[in-house]
Amino acid sequence: MTVDIDTSVNGLLNGNRRILAKTITLIESSLSSHQSLAQAILDRLLPHTGKAVRLGITGVPGVGKSSFIESLGMLLVGKGHRVAVLAVDPSSTRSGGSILADKTRMERLCADSRAFIRPSPSSGTLGGVARKTRETMLVCEAAGFDVIIVETVGVGQSETTVSLMVDFFLVLMLAGAGDELQGIKKGVLELADAVAINKADGDNIEKARRAQRDYETALQLLRPASPNWSPPVLTCSARDLTGIEDIWSVVLKHRNIMTSSSELDQNRRSQSLSWMWSLVEEGLKDRFHHHPEVQHRLPQLLRQVESGMLSPTAAACQLLFLLDKA
């Protein structure tokens, strides 16, 4: 891919979609040459980022995330916002390939010129989902999108990662789907700035209200992350378009409170710091595994630890010592 940094930066700042798409491809690329290009572009864009509402949305498969985002997104573009949706789809570990079918459930939003939707496969990138999504978010901000929605499947590690890059983290739930927490890890509730019971329509409304009360009780037992915000529980229906507007009001209210208490800035600063640290840790790991001496010595040391000839502590010391050799 031939890329001129000036053209890219100017194109992005002018909202050129093709250049935006191509820049995201660079960010997602596993080639280090693409990486350094992406970093060079990002450096130039940084002053133009940070103004958007960053909204993370999670929920188990089947909770209706995509339809919810379709409804919310249409509401927002109707209000004059420009909305970018970043969705991460799991890649198959066997074939490496993936199916990215989110847009089929965002029929109107993906055809709307005020929205930009980019589903991404989760595999095959340096630094994983986290780096890719975070940087893509910044590029979208620079390209003039003022609401960034990051969608993630709430069944793995990704929801913690996403909660650490957004201003507001919304957890979608279903009423009466058996187990109260539906296999979603209980820790996810601790990350929530709000919980919404989706599909509160038709015969389901009563059940949704009951679930609402149950989750309210559950959330009261958790210590809120901010002294100024207790996560509310709402109900909505992406199908009947009810409750969506209320959720957006909650997001804005949260933003006002967090802005006036300066927590928004604090959060973003601490997110940047923790982000830096996680990059450092990842970089160290990466450097360790790619170190030629380590690669050379590792098989033998593994065998020795396995067979009990060497203690794990001694082996670790030896391995780490190798790093100091140039």
Add this chain to the structure above:
Amino acid sequence: MTDHPQKQKWTDLATKQLKGKSPDTLDWMTPEGIRVKPLYTAEDLEGMEHVNTLPGIAPFVRGPMATMYSGRPWTIRQYAGFSTARESNEFYRKNLAAGQKGLSVAFDLATHRGYDSDHPRVVGDIGKAGVAVDSVEDMKILFDKIPLDEMSVSMTMNGAVLPILAGYIVAAEEQGVPQEKLTGTIQNDILKEYLTRNTYIYPPTPSMRIVSDIIGYCSKHMPKYNTVSISGYHMMEAGANSVLQTAFTLADGLEYVKAALATGMDIDVFAPRLSFFFGIGMNFFMDIAMLRAARFLWHELIKPFNPKNVQSLMLRTHCQTSGWSLTQQDPYNNIIRTTLECMSAVLGGTQSLHTNSFDEAVGLPTNFSARIARNTQILVQEESQVCHVVDPLGGSYYVEALTDGIISGARKIITEIQALGGMAKAIETGMPKLRIEESAARKQARIDQGLDVIVGVNKYKIEEKPLEDVREVTDAVRVEQVERLKELKAKRNAVEVQKALEHITRCAEGDGNLLEASILAIRARATVGEVSDAMEKVFGRFVATTQCISGVYASEYGNNTAVIDALRKRSQDFADKEGRRPRILMTKMGQDGHDRGVKVVATAYADLGFDVDISPMFQTPEETAKMAIENDVHLVGVSSLAAGHKTLVPQLIAALKAGGGDDIKVVVGGVIPPADYEFLFEAGAVGVFGPGTSIIDSANQTLNVLEKKHG
């Protein structure tokens, strides 16, 4: 079960002939999961309750009528329609003169989805997969010089069922034929549209209300008319095996029965007017057994409602030979395939039959291919002497055992659906659609491995020029329809039309009969699109959620993973070199909702290591281009089964260029006549994959294109 007294002797003999191997090694596990043995005996039939019953008498395994074809043969009913009403009318009258007995109308996809021909979303669809009908004026031309009091007319319509049925009723009325004299069938089977074909308009709940309104109206005013034709055909075409086809079709039927009962109707008022529509494929004995099993199960399912009229318990069906089984390669083989499938339907005891034309894998039938198709049935009826005996395979150990296998397999699935709360609820969970798609992906994998033989495609391939004489519908049809719409709108009484349309909207909000309201509007010259819109205001337009399976295609290869591994390696090598996997957007543009092919290809490509985006259905070329550009795919794969490709592909390529995506390549797959390949390449497509292309081949060719570009 006891064994035949001489079974041991036979086993010894067979073992000897197999050079020591047990005859059990000859067992064949069918895709339905039925184990087929090399030999059946009377002992296999012990305890089967359907065996040795009589035709015309419950449980009707051997046929709904006592004398079946010995009294009167089945109705030869060829499904046809294309271009304008005038052209289709000429075609119908020619066929009727040549021995066809009933009419069966195919409408174009714009009509199915409730759009008039001048709507911007349908430019590639007008007159292509059927006849374009915008108003009762078109309907009158369609049936010109065809006496509707004598001719039974079947109409395949589900989405825009109200304006079309109303159009037929008003056309008859203006021919001087009162509605109570009308005979025929409206398909009106909306549930299966959510499973396969996707030619719905509204969400399931209001759609079911429309079905009930039609059943209610017709039971009062059109006593001889079949109000629902519960269709498994499209499920088979989408890849369902015979057990799935039986189970889902009967479960759909049961749902309509319950919906009608819920409106307070008596079962005997409508159940005798329900008919069925099954697809017949190449597994000769299986589909004979399928029709017998379906009749048995329908009786079993309806009996608990205690009908007084015995006809309520009888499954009567139309059948059609499989269009999917036809090949573009060595196309005259299709005549033989259709003949075998025709025999299967006849031996299964169908009430009417459509036989496909041999050229339907590439386009619409020509006059010549339509004649051969019709004659296939006429020959069986009039030359082969098969009509003299009712259910001639009744008592065949094998066919009876297969019948039993389908009964128990389908019964199990129907019970599962009932546990989910019926078919409408099951459809909401996505279960039936995923089962069909899984069945389709497995079949494709068997074909690509040569395990399922298709002559001319994966075995005995020949080098020859494919058919060139293909009927083509040009854009002139759309231009003509748009002109006619303008004329109609200039002549009619606009105030009266507006009032009639508002009345429909009020009925949709309340509980007036929607067919009654639609007849008033159509009589006032409201268009199909306007009547549909008047209801859409209240009901909304349905948007399908697409679920996609993964891993199924590759798993069907079992341990023979060499080709799969080779392709995965190519994808990985590409990723190592380019920084990401080959990324392809699979799309369907226009109103063509046949999504089996695109889903099978999508799941297979993901299994082969591609990143696969899937677009929503019914895209305009501009919408597809936007998505391709935003997702920055390497390639767009267009699936076209309804002849829209010559309009839509050039528009897509232009839209890609306009959005700065000129580096994004386009490949086209589906029903593409060989004569169009050159056109598509000239328009800028880099690959065209016609019917029968193995997925492995297409994936390799696709990678060749990408590697060349990036290499």
